[in-house]
Every structure is written in structure tokens, then in C-alpha cells.
Amino acid sequence: MRFTLKQLEYFVAAGETGSIARASERIHVSQPSISTAIAQLEKELNVQLFLRHHAQGLSLTPSGRTLFQEAKRLLEQAGGLYAAASQMHEEVHGNLNLGCLTTLAPMILPELTLSFTSAFPKASVSPLIDHQERLLASLRRAEVDIAVTYDLRLSEDVTFQPLVELPVHALVGENHPLARESRTTLKELAALPLVFLDLPHSRDYFLSLFDMDGLTPNIAYRLTQPDVIRTMVANGFGYTLVNTAPRSNVALDGRTLTRVAIDGSHRPMTLGLATLTALRQTKLLEAFVSHAKSIISQGYIPGMMAP
Template identity: 55%
Template sequence: MRYTIRQIEYFIATAETGSITLASERLSISQPSISTAITHLEQELETQLFVRHHAKGLSLTPAGRTLLVEAKLLVQQAEYMYTLASEVNDKIRGQLSLGCLVTLASMIMPELSHSFTSAFPATKIAQTVSNHEELLEKLERVELDTAITYNLSVPDGFDFLPLASLPPHVLVGEASPLARHSSISLTELVNEPLILLDLPISREYFLDLFTALGLKPMITTRSPHQDVIRTMVANGYGYTLMNVRPRSDMAMDGRRVVRVPLSGDHKPMVIGVVSLKQSRKSRLVEMFERHCQSFISDAYIPGMVAPVMGRRKITK
């Protein structure tokens, strides 16, 4: 065998990004190094892996798509050698493929990942950010070891370790008359313009809050991007419902948003760690789950105002 695991990793990164430039940024490796590695692989395997498009990046050939699947399996097997060695030596090491729900990632992942790799210096975390459905699919395909998401629609075949509960609340702009309320009900909101977080599972969760009361909200805008929604709310386009509560009350344009408690008894979203059910988890995954349990709770969530800190007495 006259190719290396490193060259295979360069091939995977280029295939997933469709660009040597983006692969270079992802891996912090120079573009010539990646280009040379791919050329070497193509020569060694006597197979064209990519079609080069002028000014439009790269696309995989049929052979390249087939070999990409095998390349990922090869890297996983190589990483598994580290896992086995760590279990034999009782040392935590290796790379953890970690997914995180897109609405949680910007707040939770930086501090959580840094604290884990600081506690276990021989580990690395490869992060994937996606929506709930895609995270479950990647876990099923063994592209991820574990993921941080909500407890909504977790099917049989998965384990879910709960960490913290996030009740829903209303988010409005600073100038909105609703911002002066001590709390507000869904009935009072039903004729107000709703800017809906349009992500799989999340949108169903928020709409079900209304359906449970026989209400139908007035949806004026939908977006899968949380920051876009916060900025629209801050500019007076309407209100939104959220579970996460960032420590900053500023939208991306510097305008302020205000959190108003939602009166009534509503099902919270529960943050947790989800993984495939299996007879035995690797020691690396087990230690990461323990770290999450010690690091995330109702009393503390990285990047957020924790539930116990954000609760106010609701009189309505």
C-alpha cells in the first residue's frame, strides 16, 4: 500500500466540500499539499476521483463516489485502533465524531468541546452541525459517534441521555408592546404575526403548542436560521417562540430582543446526548457522556442563561 491515511483524509475533505480551497480551510493544510495528495491517490489507484470544473470547484466521478464510502470506513477503522489502544491502556484518546443541533451549536459546542479536550488532551473532536433528522441519519450510518440534540422524535434504536430542560418562551423586539408584559399566553399571541423557526421537528413542536389549545397561529414568515429570526423580531416584524436563551439579548444587527415568559403548562424541550443503541459503547463515548452530565444541567448550560437562572414567577 503506497498511500497514507492522511491522504485519504484529504480526499474525504475535498469530496465533502467540493473544493480544494474549502478542504484546505477545514483541515488547516495548504492547498498544494491537498492537491498533491489527490493527484498521488489518483495515480496510485489508477482512477480519476474528481472532475475539475473551471472556477466551479470539483465533483466526484462515479468511481470517486464509490471510493468515498470505502475511504470513510477506512478512516473509521484507523480511528478505532486508537479506541482499542486507549481501552487496553486505560487512557482516553482518539477522535470523537460529534454532531450538534444547529440551534444549540453556536452556544454549547465551543465551551463543551474545549473543556473535554482540555480534560483529555489525547482526544480530538470532529464537529458536525445539522438539523435533528439529519443528525439521526448520520448516527444510523455511523458517520457520527454521538450527538447533542433534543428529545423530540427519538425513535427506537437510539439511546437518549437527558441533560437539561428548556421551557418555551416568547421573544419580541424591545419596542414591542408585548415586551412590557410579565408573561403572555398563546391565546393572546394567536392574532400576532409569528416568525416561525422552520426546522424539522422544531416547527412541529412549536405549532403543536397552539394545536393543543385548539389555536392556529398567524404565521407571516418562516426561516431555518435562528439568527435571522432574532434580527427580524428585533426589528419589529413579529414575535417568535424559542427554547434556547443566549446570554446576549442582542440580535445580529445590534438591536435588542426581550424574552417574555409563556404562561400555561407547556412541554419543554430536553437537551441530551443521543447515540445508537448498542451492547457496548467505546470508552471515548462513555467518557464524553459523563463529561456532558457534569457540564450541562438545569443550573448551567454553556453559552446560555440556564433554566434555573432564567425563571421568573408567572402570575397569569
Template identity: 50%
Template sequence: MLSRITQRQLEYFVASGEAGSISAASERIHVSSPSISAAITHMEAELGIQLFIRHHAQGVSLTAVGRQVLQEAKLILEQMNNLYTIASESLNTVRGPLRVGVLESLAPMITPELVFGFGRAFPGVRISQVECNHEELLEKLRSAEIDIALTYDLASSDDIDFQPLAQLPPYVMVGDYHPLATMSAVTIQDLEAHPMVLLDTPWSREYFLSLFMSAGFTPNVVMRSSNLETVRAMVGNGIGFTIANARPKATVSQDGKRLIRIRLAGEVRAMKLGYATATNAQLSRVVAAFTERCRMFVSDQYIPGMAAPSFFDPHAVRALTSVS
């Protein structure tokens, strides 16, 4: 059960329990009150219990079971700190080059914290990074030009080992004045009559088009681009809608136009974000350490640099569990 509760959420819960107030915890750990409230709500949903009694304008107080959970949470955090101490003592054993390939649409979001944060944690590691499309990443893995690739499960291959980290369901993105902008959810059929801007990169385009084909519809593609930010700008300027999986935290395009995310309802295949290595590659200690960081820092609840998916369609959840 606790595997679905992050260290960060435990820290927010402990701070609130000790402070007796979410606002006081916010000041103490320098995290916004909504983020702390969301973490506590997530923990209560995961554990199926009420941790706090909310008092209007008077803070919060722990329930009886909440006090028990607080003690356990403190022990878990202490044990996790011990793990970091052990890890810090072995920093000198993780040294050498790390060649990371990143899907170009993901790189601006996930690499600052995930890749370069790894470099800060292990100063003896020399990091180089390349950004390209999915097809090029696989070729670079096969030719040993890179050690590991951060990408999606867009294509399976016997010579590539893909390890999923998080699911990203597709959603619809429209501009401020699009006819669908006020909708809370739309279906593939709803989209067929509207112009579409397609992210046109190898395997990604096939994935987006397959969402329509599997439902028996044909999209009205009016513009294409291999650059995600160009697609977002076209959408923001009213050229059409797009479908995407990655969720940049920014809700405006680079030219300042507002972008609106809409849930895509129905049985639609989610992409899985993860890392890929060559099946026959002997992973170095550096690469093994980096894969461990990926598993620790990326989950369905948190993806570096992205806004968390705020909705899951029950039908979509059933559909994505059947995807290998």
C-alpha cells in the same frame, strides 16, 4: 439533595463564608457579586435553611447551621478535587477519535465549553464536529457517521437512545417596541393575533406549532427561517414574535436590535436537552468519557453558553413532568 447543588455554587459559598463578605469573596475568586449571591440563594432554597445573616454594608456572617454546612462543603470540594486528581492520572487511557453531532441552533452556545473543553481536558482525543438539523443528526447516528449527538427530545425512535440532561421551557421573544414587550407573561391565546416568525427546521417547527394546536389556536406565521440568528434578527426588527427554548446569553440580535424574553404561561411542553447515541452502538471509552462530561456540565441550573431559565410556570412544570 446535594445533586441539585453544583460544585461552582459550593465554591462560591465557601469563599463567602471564609471571607465574611460577598464583595470580598468576589475579589478573591474573580466572580461577580450577583453571581455569588444567586448561588447562595439557590443553596438556601435547596436546603431549606438560612446559611448567612446579612448585615447592611458590613458583610455576612454564618448562621449556626451555616457553619456546619461550610465544613461539609469543604469536605465535598476536597473529595471532588481528589476525583479530578484520579481522572488526570488516567488521561492517557482516554485517547482516539470523537465524532460529535450538534443541533445547529445549539452549537454556538454549548460546544466551546462542552465539546472543545473536553478536548483540552483529554489531549489524546481527536475531535471532529458536524452541525445540522435534528433529522440529519439521527440519520448520521444510524449510519455511524457520528458517535454522539447533542440535541433535543424532538422525536423518539427504538434505534436511538436519548439521555436528557436539562429542561428548557419555551418562552416568547419580542423586539423592543412590540405590543407585548412590557408583559411579564403571555399565553398562547394572547399570541394568536400577533405575527409570528417561525424557526423552520425539521421537528422543531412541528414542536412550536404543536404548542398552538394543543391549545386550540392557529399561529399567524408571516416569516420563516431555518437559522436561529436570522429569526432573532427578524424579531428584533419588529417583524413578529417567536417562540424559542434555547437562551443565548446575548440579549441583542446580530444587527444590534434589543430582544426581550417573556414567560410563556400555561401548560406548555418543555424541550429536554440531552445527548443521543445509536441503540446498537458499542460506546468507546472516549464516547463514555464524553457522556460523563455532559452529565457533569449540563443541568437545569447550568447550561454551557446559555442564560439560565429565570422562570418556571407551575402549570408548565406539571406538564413537562408528564413528557417522556
């Protein structure tokens, strides 16, 4: 096959307008170029496509009418090929650098990542797990594209899309006096030993809860590892404050933990998606945001009991 799509395009333009001159105006190609292309096409196909009428333009021959329809169909198919190629080019693919807060990652990250890559097989996810201060720094250095985190100490250069509110509650071991209670108060907790999550910004949040009620907590231990805190609490070293509610109530050593609600109007943590405001939204990033919004809500949170 030695004819080209350009020749077919010029042939169809001439057939639709009935004139080389009008075809030239429509497709912005010179008249000689159109005439030459049609002549070459006639030679290649060994058929006369047009009858030339002096000063009256062109009319398709019977063979020309048949080939005119076929040429239009071929051009439509070629257009479909370009559209398919364009769609493939815009397909969700590539690697997403995903940040996640230390306290959220064990529960949310596995299911969220697996469901996203299952929905978009040509996408991959590289996780970075850290505390809030470092996550925000990683966003600003473009080391992560997006972070699953809380609304803690966010500035104007970070865009935060809230997904779900998580109320604060106390966590105690199965032999703790509060384990038999369904509810408690910050005033009651303030006198008890606290195994404190001492991470940047998280510490400020928990301390502010006591401060707003004019209380000072009895911090017995300051730790930065959530799993160690859970195990110490399960072994009776004290209570801790958390917003997450894992579906498992068992610490890593197999001992049981109990959640206790806290009375009063205390600011919840808002779990959401943080991105750098100046970062251009790629198709990959847009797809992840949409996917996360479809999975995380007040009714369902991966790895957690829903609020």
C-alpha cells in the same frame, strides 16, 4: 543483563514452594524447564541459589535468599510496567464525531468541546451541526458518535440521555408591545405575526403547542436560520418561539431582544445526548458522556441562561 523475567519467575516459584515439582504445578510449566532456567540463572549470576536435598526438595542458600527478595521486587516492578502500559492503552484518546442541533450549537458547542479537550488532551472533536432529522440520520449512518440535541422524534434504535428541560418562551424586539410585559399567553400570541423556525421536527413541536390549546398561529415568515430569525424579530417583524435562552440578548445587527414567559403547562424541550443503541460504548464516548453530564444541568448550561 542476559537473564530473563521467565527465569526469575521460575526461580521465585521454586523458592516459594521449596520444590521443583510443586513449582511446576503452580505455574503450569514442566519440571525440566524450571530446572534448566534455574541452572542458567545460577550460571549467569555466578552464584548457587539452592541446596538440593534428595527426595526433600530445595532450600535457598544465604545468597539465594538475598537474590530471592530482589527477584520478587523485579517481578513486581515488571508487573507495574505492564499495568502502566495497559492504562496508557486505555487512556482517553482519539477523535469524537460530535453532532449538535443547529439551534443549540452556537451556545453549547464551543464551551463543551473546549472543556472536554482540555480535560482529555489526547482527544479531539469533529463537530457536525444540523437539524434533528439529519442528525438522527447521521447517527444511524455512524457519521457521528453522539449528538447534543432534543428529545424530538426519537425511535427505539436511538438511546437518549436527558440532561436538562428547557421551557418554551416568546422572543420579541425591544419595541414590540410585549417587550414591556413579563408574561403572555399562546392565545395572545396566536393573533400576532410569528417569525417561524421551519426546521424538521422543531416545526411540529411548536405547532403542537398551539394545537393543544385549539389555536392556529399567524405565521408571517418561515425561516430555517436561527440567527436570521433573531435579527428579524429584533427589527420588529414579529415574535418567535424558542426554548434556548442565550446569555446575550442582542441580535447580530446589535438590536436588543427580550424574552417573555408563556403562561400555561406547555411541554418543554429536553436537551440531552443521543447515541445509536447498537453502538458499542468506547472509552472516549464514555468520557464525553460523563463530561457533558458534569457540565450541563438545570443550574448551568454553556452559553445559556439556566432554567
